[in-house]
Amino acid sequence: MESKGRSLDQLFDVRAIRVKVANLSDCYTALGVIHEKWQPIPKEFDDYIANPKTNGYQSLHTAVLGPKERTLEVQIRTQAMHDYAELGVAAHWRYKEGNSASNQQDALNWLRQILDSKDDINQSDDAVDQFKAAVFSDRVYVLTPKGQAIELIAGATPLDFAYQIHTDLGHRCRGAKINNKIVPLTYILKNADVIEILTTKIPHPSRDWISPHLAYLKSPKSRTKVRAWFKQQDQEKNLSEGKLMLERELNRLHYQCDPETLLKISNKLNVSSINELYINIGSGDITLNQFLARLPINDKAQRAFNFSNIFLGDKNKLLKNTDNGIHVRGVGNLLTVIANCCKPAPPELIGGFITLNRGVSIHKADCTNFLHLLEQSPMRRIDVDWGIEPSCGVSVDIMLIAYDRADLLKDISSTISNERLKITNMKMAPSEQEGEMHLEFSVDINHIDQLSRLLDRLLQLPNIIEARRK
Structure with missing residues (x-):
């Protein structure tokens, strides 16, 4: 108390309890229950699960105004975390993998690796890194504003969170706050993030959310909910637009396609009727290329x-x-x-x-x-x-229109490099519009999906106005 310069009133751990729960998600659930029942004391919450101490210690610590307005510190942890705190790193494996002989042998092998490498690495830091990787490899745990814990897949975004809470909340989502700070909807959630979803009155999801390239949604289940909304809202519109798109394409190719052929192709695309085929083309679930690739070769x-x-x-x-x-x-x-x-x-x-x-x-x-x-x-x-496996890529031309800025070429080159594509024949010229630049270049691709993904990534760069195939 004297070393930290605090008075007795500023010590919140004079009275303390420890809560042991069955699993990781229950830690955050218990935290939500405690915060709902008693008023939490500001700045006295520590999440050592998401951010373990250097020695590997994990637990949730919070301080609340308990019964009779007395301060109370609460520690929440699983049995495995408790044993880890009491016994050290070896206790983790006892609860991670069970008690079978093979699992115990795996634990011993892992510990031997730690001991054998003591001269080359910092044992404590390495153990913590491995422990965190084992616990958080495929899940992330976040909190609602009321403290309720929500489990999501690793890499989930605020939109995934919204759709996990309720489908309608996802449809009405227009923004998000993480720990009281506004973030983009493509933000990757971290453990213990407190999420508040900003909404509009009228549900209106964006078609961009469906694209995996744009990374708005990590969960396939969430993307399915978005597709279902568009199908329900736009069924008649998709029917007429899909029919028009297909007829225009077939006329451009001078290809006569009778109803029997349309039905056969519909079955190949796993749809049961011609109208359903039109709806799927109009909604974008089936592309014209997918349809054309299944046309029979006649005459x-x-x-x-x-x-x-x-x-x-x-x-x-x-x-x-x-x-x-x-x-x-x-x-x-x-x-x-x-x-x-x-x-x-x-x-x-x-x-x-x-x-x-x-x-x-x-x-x-x-x-x-x-x-x-x-x-x-x-x-x-x-x-x-194209054959079964094209042996090399083909060159496609791309045009970019952007507002000129520092590091524009560097960001474009980095984006293309990250997609593992090669740039050729680049040239840059000013536009007739003041401040705009036209950039043309070629890339070698093996599949049209690579081009689609690249254009999506380029459009996400600052100051890019348009990115298209030339």
């Missing part, structure tokens, strides 16, 4: 050709395939070249056009140049696909 006889009449150059030089994963159906390996006009990328629907001296030119199936070429020479069309 193969009309696409037959005579190589001797088409190739005017040395045909033997064309019987070599480039290393781009393109597979020419029915005729073995041929030289293929990615068309510069559209630069298709897996798994986009593609078509081949036989050139006079450059082999097969590969286009997007809906490429304007490709369709124009087919109108002039329909017999030069050849069926191609």
Whole structure:
């Protein structure tokens, strides 16, 4: 008391009790019950579970005004934490894995590793790190403003918390406070965070929440709730929009698709009717690429050709395939070249056009140049696909529009590097709009999903106005 310069009234641990509970989540549940029954004393709460002491000690400490307005310190811990505090690091394994012979042997092996490495590492710090990793590897425990403990998966966000409390709360969420500070909805929750959800009166989730790339929701269960809301609210709208999207795409490809074919493709996509197919396309649950990839290849006889009449150059030089994963159906390996006009990328629907001296030119199936070429020479069309496993990436062009700032190029390069992609052919120029910059570059990708994820990440950078495929 004298060494800390405190009076007797400032000592809150004169009276103390220890509460032992069955598991980790019960620690926070008990804390909520205590804070609800007695008034907590400000600045006297310590969470040594989320932030263990250097010696590995774990417990929840709080001070409250108990019966007759007397201060009372409360310690809350599990039996394993209690034994750890009393006996040291070895006690943890007794409760972590049970009492089987194999588990006891694992504990002994772990302790031997700690002892054997005493000359190379700080034993205490290493033990704490391993202990924390074992306890918090796949769960996070957070608190409501009233002190109720909520268990979430590791990596959960405030939106996951809102949907865990109630679906309607998630739908109405517009912001969050963590420990009385406003944070973005992509904030990764930590143990013992106190969360307050900011809401609007009218439920209106965002479609961005569904995208795993944007990291608004960690839990697949939460994303399912968002999808269900859009399906319920927009069913009629999705039906008409999905039908319009599909009809427009099929007309652009000059592909006649009868109701029987539509139903067969619907079954392949695990939907039971054509209307349900339209609804899923309108809601984004099924993409046009997913539909087009399942279209049957018709009228193969009309696409037959005579190589001797088409190739005017040395045909033997064309019987070599480039290393781009393109597979020419029915005729073995041929030289293929990615068309510069559209630069298709897996798994986009593609078509081949036989050139006079450059082999097969590969286009997007809906490429304007490709369709124009087919109108002039329909017999030069050849069926191609990406093969089972493309052996290397294809180059796609990307355009960024951003407000100029310091470290803009550094942040863009870092984002692309984090996605493990390679930048080529970068050029930067000022825009006609004052303060704006246009940046164009190419990246090599193996699948269109990589491009989608990269564009999402780039749009999250400060000052980025637009990110799209050129």
